Amino acid sequence: DxxxxxxxxxKVTEMGQEVTMRCQPILGHNTVFWYRQTMMQxxxxxxxxxxxxxxxxxxxxxxxxxxxxPDATLATxxxxxxxxxxxxxxxxASGLVLTPKPEAFFGQGTRLTVV
Amino acid sequence: xxxxxxxxFLSVREGDSSVINCTYTDSSSTYLYWYKQEPGAGxxxxxxxxxxxxxxxxQRLTVLLNKKDKHLSLRIADTQTGDSAIYFCAESDAGRRxxxxxxxxxxxxxx
Numbered sequence: 001d002x003x004x005x006x007x008x009x010x011k012v013t014e015m016g017q018e019v020t021m022r023c024q025p026i027l028g029h030n031t032v033f034w035y036r037q038t039m040m041q042x043x044x045x046x047x048x049x050x051x052x053x054x055x056x057x058x059x060x061x062x063x064x065x066x067x068x069x070p071d072a073t074l075a076t077x078x079x080x081x082x083x084x085x086x087x088x089x090x091x092x093a094s095g096l097v098l099t100p101k102p103e104a105f106f107g108q109g110t111r112l113t114v115v
Numbered sequence: 116x117x118x119x120x121x122x123x124f125l126s127v128r129e130g131d132s133s134v135i136n137c138t139y140t141d142s143s144s145t146y147l148y149w150y151k152q153e154p155g156a157g158x159x160x161x162x163x164x165x166x167x168x169x170x171x172x173x174q175r176l177t178v179l180l181n182k183k184d185k186h187l188s189l190r191i192a193d194t195q196t197g198d199s200a201i202y203f204c205a206e207s208d209a210g211r212r213x214x215x216x217x218x219x220x221x222x223x224x225x226x
Contacts, residue, residue: 004157033213043203043216056213091157097212102146104214106158 002026004107006092012113018080021110023092024073032075033093033104034060034067043091049075050097082114119217121204126223133191135220137204140185144206147180148214149189152201161189161202191222199224 005024013019025032034046047057052069060067064083069075079086089111095104118140127133139147145166150158164171164178164187171178177190191198201221205214 031212042218045213045215048213093158093214095212102148102163102207102212103160104148104212105160106150108157 002105004092004094004105006090006107006110008110009108010111010113012115013082015083015114016081017114018078019082019086019112019114021077021090021092021112023075023077023094023107025075025092025094026105027073029094029096029105031095031097031104032069033095034075034077035091035093035106037089037091037109038087046077046090079112082112084114087112087114119204119206119215121202121217121220123218124221124223126225127194129194129196129224129226131194133189133194133198133222133224135189135191135202135204135222137187137189137217138185139187139204139206139215141206141208141215142185143208144185145209146207147178147187148203148205148207149176149178150203150205150216152203152219154200158203194222194224196224196226198222 007022031050033048036044046059047067066078089109091109093104093106121137148163149161175192179188201219203219204217207214
């Protein structure tokens with residue numbers, strides 16, 4: 001059963017600490033998205049990668065957020081230093097952009113609380 | 116820029132049909148989607164439609180697209196209590212493929 005796997009599912013951290021969220025996309029998918037969900041802003045696109053190359057990270061605060069894909073099976077989103085306003089659910093999604101099949105499949109999310 | 120709008124709340128009785136509506140502004144939208152989110156869970160892809168189609172049916176789900184008015188709807192037939200969730204409309208273009216989401220419609224199904 002192919003699925004996007006995110007770890008950790010929950011993270012509570014103190015303001016100023018570094019947070020790393022991980023995502024394992026569905027095997028064979030060539031596009032990975034990072035979204036953030038908050039009550040106020042809804043679902044916002046932070047960044048996305050195609051064939052491991054960053055295509056758009058304009059949604060990320062550059063001074064504290066960074067996203068990478070060290071290999072095809074791992075995407076990471078890092079926040080350093082974290083702030084209370086970063087508290088949200090962070091979703092990773094993956095898709096295959098080669099065919100006219102536009103599905104993007106989401107992981108279960110990482111619920112981040114910064115205190 | 117791109118904008119996707121949905122009404123916030125819909126309440127129906129079990130067994131009735133539900134219709135959730137969405138409007139979008141981006142004329143270059145190629146794909147339109149419906150996702151379902153249950154409490155504490157991720158987003159589950161329900162269905163999608165290409166912009167050159169005007170209808171798609173998948174079991175209890177019917178998607179209608181009026182491209183001229185940029186209006187998308189999701190009809191759920193014989194709504195069940197398990198259908199209670201937040202439903203998100205989203206769009207993407209052919210090249211970028213990044214999804215732009217609406218704010219979600221909370222569907223409450225009363226027994």
